[in-house]
Amino acid sequence: MSVAYVVVTVFAALNTGFSAYSVFAKASYVVEPLTQYGVPRSWWIWLGIAKAAGAVGLLAGLAVPALGYAAAIGLILYFLGAVLTVLRARVYKNVVFPLIYMAPSAASLVLALAS
Incomplete structure:
Protein backbone atom coordinates (compact mmCIF):
# COMPACT_ATOMS: atom_id res chain seq x y z
CA MET A 1 0.00 0.00 0.00
CA SER A 2 1.61 3.23 -1.14
CA SER A 19 -20.52 16.35 0.44
CA ALA A 20 -22.77 13.98 2.40
CA TYR A 21 -22.79 16.33 5.38
CA SER A 22 -23.78 19.20 3.08
CA VAL A 23 -26.83 17.24 1.95
CA GLN A 36 -33.08 23.34 -9.91
CA TYR A 37 -32.17 19.93 -11.35
CA GLY A 38 -35.56 18.52 -10.41
CA VAL A 39 -34.27 15.98 -7.89
CA PRO A 40 -37.21 15.02 -5.64
CA ARG A 41 -36.79 16.12 -2.04
CA SER A 42 -37.58 12.58 -0.87
CA TRP A 43 -34.35 11.41 -2.52
CA TRP A 44 -32.04 13.83 -0.74
CA ILE A 45 -31.54 11.79 2.42
CA TRP A 46 -30.79 8.68 0.34
CA LEU A 47 -28.28 10.58 -1.74
CA GLY A 48 -26.55 11.73 1.45
CA ILE A 49 -26.57 8.19 2.84
CA ALA A 50 -25.03 6.87 -0.39
CA LYS A 51 -22.23 9.43 -0.19
CA ALA A 52 -21.62 8.75 3.50
CA ALA A 53 -21.51 4.99 2.86
CA GLY A 54 -19.05 5.56 0.03
CA ALA A 55 -16.81 7.65 2.27
CA VAL A 56 -16.82 5.00 4.99
CA GLY A 57 -16.22 2.31 2.37
CA LEU A 58 -13.16 4.11 1.03
CA LEU A 59 -11.67 4.22 4.52
CA ALA A 60 -12.59 0.59 5.18
CA GLY A 61 -10.82 -0.23 1.93
CA LEU A 62 -7.54 0.67 3.57
CA ALA A 63 -7.97 -2.50 5.66
CA VAL A 64 -10.11 -4.61 3.30
CA PRO A 65 -9.22 -3.75 -0.30
CA ALA A 66 -12.40 -5.23 -1.83
CA LEU A 67 -14.51 -2.76 0.17
CA GLY A 68 -12.41 0.12 -1.12
CA TYR A 69 -12.80 -1.05 -4.73
CA ALA A 70 -16.55 -1.37 -4.31
CA ALA A 71 -16.85 2.03 -2.62
CA ALA A 72 -14.76 3.78 -5.26
CA ILE A 73 -16.72 2.19 -8.10
CA GLY A 74 -19.99 3.07 -6.38
CA LEU A 75 -18.92 6.69 -5.91
CA ILE A 76 -17.74 6.96 -9.51
CA LEU A 77 -21.13 5.69 -10.68
CA TYR A 78 -22.92 8.01 -8.22
CA PHE A 79 -21.11 11.09 -9.50
CA LEU A 80 -21.55 10.03 -13.14
CA GLY A 81 -25.26 9.94 -12.36
CA ALA A 82 -24.92 13.43 -10.92
CA VAL A 83 -23.23 14.59 -14.15
CA VAL A 91 -27.27 23.61 -16.25
CA TYR A 92 -24.00 23.12 -18.10
CA LYS A 93 -22.00 25.55 -15.94
CA ASN A 94 -22.43 23.19 -12.96
CA VAL A 95 -21.28 19.98 -14.64
CA VAL A 96 -17.77 20.45 -13.27
CA PHE A 97 -18.85 20.09 -9.63
CA PRO A 98 -19.73 16.38 -9.63
CA LEU A 99 -16.58 15.75 -11.66
CA ILE A 100 -14.51 17.48 -8.97
CA TYR A 101 -16.04 15.18 -6.34
CA MET A 102 -15.62 12.11 -8.54
CA ALA A 103 -11.93 12.65 -9.38
CA PRO A 104 -10.46 11.70 -5.97
CA SER A 105 -12.53 8.51 -5.84
CA ALA A 106 -11.37 7.57 -9.33
CA ALA A 107 -7.76 8.34 -8.38
CA SER A 108 -8.13 6.21 -5.26
CA LEU A 109 -9.35 3.28 -7.36
CA VAL A 110 -6.52 3.67 -9.88
CA LEU A 111 -3.91 3.82 -7.12
CA ALA A 112 -5.46 0.83 -5.32
CA LEU A 113 -5.37 -1.26 -8.48
CA ALA A 114 -1.80 -0.16 -9.23
CA SER A 115 -0.47 -1.29 -5.84
Missing part, protein backbone atom coordinates in the same frame (compact mmCIF):
# COMPACT_ATOMS: atom_id res chain seq x y z
CA VAL A 3 1.62 6.53 0.69
CA ALA A 4 -0.02 8.17 -2.33
CA TYR A 5 -2.89 5.68 -2.19
CA VAL A 6 -3.49 6.32 1.51
CA VAL A 7 -3.34 10.12 1.13
CA VAL A 8 -5.62 10.20 -1.91
CA THR A 9 -8.08 7.75 -0.33
CA VAL A 10 -8.31 9.70 2.92
CA PHE A 11 -8.78 12.92 0.93
CA ALA A 12 -11.48 11.29 -1.21
CA ALA A 13 -13.28 10.02 1.90
CA LEU A 14 -13.14 13.43 3.59
CA ASN A 15 -14.27 15.16 0.40
CA THR A 16 -17.18 12.78 -0.09
CA GLY A 17 -18.04 12.88 3.62
CA PHE A 18 -18.23 16.66 3.45
CA PHE A 24 -27.80 16.31 5.53
CA ALA A 25 -27.36 19.93 6.68
CA LYS A 26 -29.41 21.14 3.69
CA ALA A 27 -26.73 23.66 2.79
CA SER A 28 -28.11 26.21 0.33
CA TYR A 29 -25.28 25.57 -2.14
CA VAL A 30 -26.50 21.96 -2.35
CA VAL A 31 -30.26 22.31 -1.89
CA GLU A 32 -30.77 25.05 -4.48
CA PRO A 33 -29.08 23.12 -7.32
CA LEU A 34 -30.88 19.88 -6.39
CA THR A 35 -34.16 21.74 -6.63
CA LEU A 84 -26.11 13.14 -16.17
CA THR A 85 -28.62 14.84 -13.87
CA VAL A 86 -26.93 18.21 -14.37
CA LEU A 87 -26.79 17.69 -18.14
CA ARG A 88 -30.45 16.63 -18.23
CA ALA A 89 -31.34 19.84 -16.39
CA ARG A 90 -29.23 21.78 -18.92
